[in-house]
Amino acid sequence: MSYVDSILEPGEQVVYRTSVSWTVFGQAIGLAIAALVLLFVATNLIGTGLEAFLLAIVVILAALALASFIRAWFRRMTTEIAVTDRRIILKKGFIRRHTVEMNMQKVESVDVDQSLLGRIFNYGNVTVRGTGSTFETIRKIDSPLKLRTTVTAR
Numbered sequence: 001m002s003y004v005d006s007i008l009e010p011g012e013q014v015v016y017r018t019s020v021s022w023t024v025f026g027q028a029i030g031l032a033i034a035a036l037v038l039l040f041v042a043t044n045l046i047g048t049g050l051e052a053f054l055l056a057i058v059v060i061l062a063a064l065a066l067a068s069f070i071r072a073w074f075r076r077m078t079t080e081i082a083v084t085d086r087r088i089i090l091k092k093g094f095i096r097r098h099t100v101e102m103n104m105q106k107v108e109s110v111d112v113d114q115s116l117l118g119r120i121f122n123y124g125n126v127t128v129r130g131t132g133s134t135f136e137t138i139r140k141i142d143s144p145l146k147l148r149t150t151v152t153a154r
Contacts, residue, residue, distance in 0.1 A: 003091045003099070004082040016083040016150040021123035021142045024072040031065035081141060083150045088128055090138060106130040110148040118144075 004014060035058050042054035080091040088107070090100045107130050114124035124144035128135035128151065141147065 002080055003097075004080050004084075004089050007089070008084065009086070012084050012086050014082050014084050016147065018081045018142050018147055020076045020079045021121065021140045022076075023117075023121055023123050024075055024140055025069060028065050028069035028072055031061050031068055035061035035065060081138060081147070083147065088135065088151060090136060100136050102128060102130050102133075102135050104151070106132075107151060110151050112144045112148050114144065 004017070008014070038054055038061065039058045042051045042058060045051050045054065074094070078092065078094045080089070082089045086104055088102045088104070092098045107128060109129045111127040111129065112124050113127075118124040122143055123140050125137055125139045126141060126144045126147055127137045
């Protein structure tokens, strides 16, 4: 059972759910590609004496790619963003959990920031502004415009 499902009040319904964008895997993908390219170069340099050095760098890059992948996966799996018919809920973390909630009646505006790549891959940063407080900026989330539309349409 997800965090959002466990804290719903009686009669409250989830209208929209989203999470961190798949683009958080970008660093891991880049490191893996660099390791593969370097592996290809090392296999073409067999017998020159450089292959051992290049293979050591390949192993380091592959380990960094794996660590980056696990970190991104964990961030994506432990972040929940939901809009219910009564409030907006953000939960981050697993052992050290950080949660933020805002009643829909308190929402004044929803700001969306998207870069060019964000527009292409449909991710961005969202800031919800409420009366007397500002919701934490949610970074690199999927479909930020749909989140904004879901919140402001209420």
